[in-house]
Amino acid sequence: MDLHTYEKEFFDLLKRVSHYEEAIALMHWDSRTGAPKKGSDDRAESIGQLSADVFQIQTSDRMKELIDILLAHAEELPEDTVKAAELAKKDYDHNKKIPEDEYREYVILTSKAETAWEEARAASDFSMFAPYLEKLIDFNKRFISYWGYEDHPYNALLDIFEPGVTVKVLDQLFSELKEAIIPLVKKVTASGNKPDTSFITKTFPKEKQKDLSLYFLKELGYEFDGGRLDETVHPFMTTINRGDVRVTTRYDENDFRTAIFGTIHECGHAIYEQNIDEALSGTNLSDGASMGIHESQSLFYENFIARNQHFWTAYYEKMIEASPDQFQDVKREDFVRAVNEAKPSFIRIEADELTYPLHIIIRYEIEKAIFSNEVTVEELPALWNQKYHDYLGITPPSDAKGILQDVHWAGGDFGYFPSYALGYMYAAQLKNTMLDDLPEFDQLIERGDFEPIKQWLTEKVHQHGRRKMPLDIIKDATGEELNVQYLIEYLVGKYSNLYL
Amino acid sequence: MDLHTYEKEFFDLLKRVSHYEEAIALMHWDSRTGAPKKGSDDRAESIGQLSADVFQIQTSDRMKELIDILLAHAEELPEDTVKAAELAKKDYDHNKKIPEDEYREYVILTSKAETAWEEARAASDFSMFAPYLEKLIDFNKRFISYWGYEDHPYNALLDIFEPGVTVKVLDQLFSELKEAIIPLVKKVTASGNKPDTSFITKTFPKEKQKDLSLYFLKELGYEFDGGRLDETVHPFMTTINRGDVRVTTRYDENDFRTAIFGTIHECGHAIYEQNIDEALSGTNLSDGASMGIHESQSLFYENFIARNQHFWTAYYEKMIEASPDQFQDVKREDFVRAVNEAKPSFIRIEADELTYPLHIIIRYEIEKAIFSNEVTVEELPALWNQKYHDYLGITPPSDAKGILQDVHWAGGDFGYFPSYALGYMYAAQLKNTMLDDLPEFDQLIERGDFEPIKQWLTEKVHQHGRRKMPLDIIKDATGEELNVQYLIEYLVGKYSNLYL
Structure with a gap:
């Protein structure tokens, strides 16, 4: 042959x-x-x-x-x-490399662990989940020994979600990020200049939220010919095939942000998948380059576009039309401030863009400690609470609002969390370079002309699928190595402006 | 081992x-x-x-x-x-038994034939479809020679859809049926006592039709725990798995019958699948016994329950509530007469229960003639039109309203049509026996108490899945061989009453 x-x-x-x-x-x-x-x-x-x-x-x-x-x-x-x-x-x-029997045993364990985690979280009692977590960690340590690793055992796990990113890279990035953000969060917390958010939780009819979700998807360039929007408890994006990329959202009548920003977040994921080079369809290259690169696209649309004040110059009128009682007495600037509220909180998935990276850094440091045998399972809740106190200035009142909040560990997904923070860094660095090519970025958004932005992202990121490693995508797109300073500049600039 | x-x-x-x-x-x-x-x-x-x-x-x-x-x-x-x-x-x-290459060629042919059929139907020109039909018939004749058959080549095709039913059986049943129904249809057509159907096509809001569809499904015993209702252009029932049996319907705002009777028809199919013995799940026995037995269940619910006057004693009030402008001046008896209107028509899927069997008999006689080489493809349209004239007293004005109306032949499904008429016979014979066990049948319907009816059908039909052959199900349930007289009695009784 x-x-x-x-x-x-x-x-x-x-x-x-x-x-x-x-x-x-x-x-x-x-x-x-x-x-x-x-x-x-x-x-x-x-x-x-x-x-x-x-x-x-x-x-x-x-x-x-x-x-x-x-x-x-x-x-x-x-x-x-x-x-x-x-x-x-x-x-x-x-x-x-994993013996078949061992893998089967592990799959059964994760299924049981997820049930145990649900019960433990409902009871807010870490000790109910601890024995499962112990075993899950043991399995993963054995897997790491089968797979092998360089420098640090945790690198073997990082490699699953963000190939090429190592403990050495993350230690450097996260330490710079902490140094800049922890004091900023303290200042924002102490600021007397807080936004009025009282109107946020007023009733916004579900049908109107749905209309707007569909409208924004269309405006931003999501192709409905190759997709659809549905309703779920936990929103997500999923690719059925190259011509069928679906998004879901959730409508909370007492908090429109869930649907509006959630839909736009999933829209970013979906536009990525809808613009991978069609020549790659049906191969293992037709997928996002990594968890973090994927997240960079969803965050780009959610934060750099939809939480941008210029977006609301274009669309605030639409919001008033959809829910006049709620918004007609709220000025646009006050709306923009309110949807950019930042404050320390316990739950990662409810966190704002300023404090979110700290939630991730806490998890990263804990996972790293676990896999370098520096902490026992028993000690984890105390370590968790200590770090929330040190970085965010708040102490979780319970395991449910602390160490039991995320499903990831119960599913055996160690090494996953850092990708979320990397997504922020990738997005900020891409945005910085995009401004060189599209200096009229804010004006495009004000005009609702998102096509040049989508085309830029497609050229630099989307089309490549898994042809490139995540750090290479960033380097090729921006001309330099991953640099956390762009995220820091963005956050310091934006939140100083809003709060200080 | x-x-x-x-x-x-x-x-x-x-x-x-x-x-x-x-x-x-x-x-x-x-x-x-x-x-x-x-x-x-x-x-x-x-x-x-x-x-x-x-x-x-x-x-x-x-x-x-x-x-x-x-x-x-x-x-x-x-x-x-x-x-x-x-x-x-x-x-x-x-x-x-079919050589692999030949089968592949045939699958490609059916796909092309379906496209050709669509185009031919749109142009109302049988000659565009004829070359494909010719080839499809040739393939099927060869398949029959591979499979073998007893008595008549068409028996090999009947066996696919209705195992155990033969040309000999059908010739007997259909000749009795024709003898009784053709004169009845003539009398009904000539009757001066016709129902007023003018209110049927008045606007019935879609949302209300949907509410009622869901309501009737629940009332009749469809389990929503193991199913759901969606909207499609061509309604159908499909079993995803034993605990997931779905139905679809279509809402025509200018003809509520499509949704109401269509949903109840699919409900009959679904209740069958939802009540097959769970012990059979995951095997090839967990399915309907045949096309015809399946149709008997959908027709039972559609005709013997929902077109029964006693059903509307219970539910006509619901219809008036849902669409008051349409129904408030229509008496219940007049509503019942209107939804039981019978008249000769060209299109099988729009036919009423009285004339429907004649549409099937025409197709049966033509298919039988094709596979015993008594007619050429070229002669088919004339034969079709002649039979419509002889049996229904009408002559199709075009191929689109005649021989091109059904997709079955384009898909290679010869031998399928008789099952529809068998479904009517099975249903009528089952109903006749059910009256012995549940003499209060009409009163149960008036009370909206469908559970005993469902249980009876489950015991006699549903639970068995494919454990029994169709004719054995009927014999075991009713104590006698398939007998077309029960259908004849039902149709003569009902339509004499309504029209004569």
């Missing part, structure tokens, strides 16, 4: 995986948008079967043979083929 | 098929309830992949080995295992 035949067989296997993944994604979407409860057990089994099929292909001997052949002839092959083979090799190694 | 190990492996394979079928069913449902257009090509490929997986399992050498082992030891095995193995053998033979 010639090389081309192997190459075709390899891509046929990837395509087959993409078909199973389409079915899995649709089943997940359906489960969260109204599938009847009674079918959920069978549904879980069907998802299990298809996931097993994907795993089987990714770890098959034939896949390994094809990868080895292609990588041995890398210089004769197109770049995309080599990159796809490298990623397939990474999946193969990642999955194959 | 002992027999039990083979048995388990066999059921594991069936379970795997059921998981793929769940994904396929969900993808079809999703495609018809709002999936974005741009994703449809990828979607078709994913469905193709999963269908190929199902086919591969059903026709695998291992499947054949397992079937042979199990059937060789039938007397040592539970009845359900033997029945499942027999059905699997039927699938195996059916699929395996």
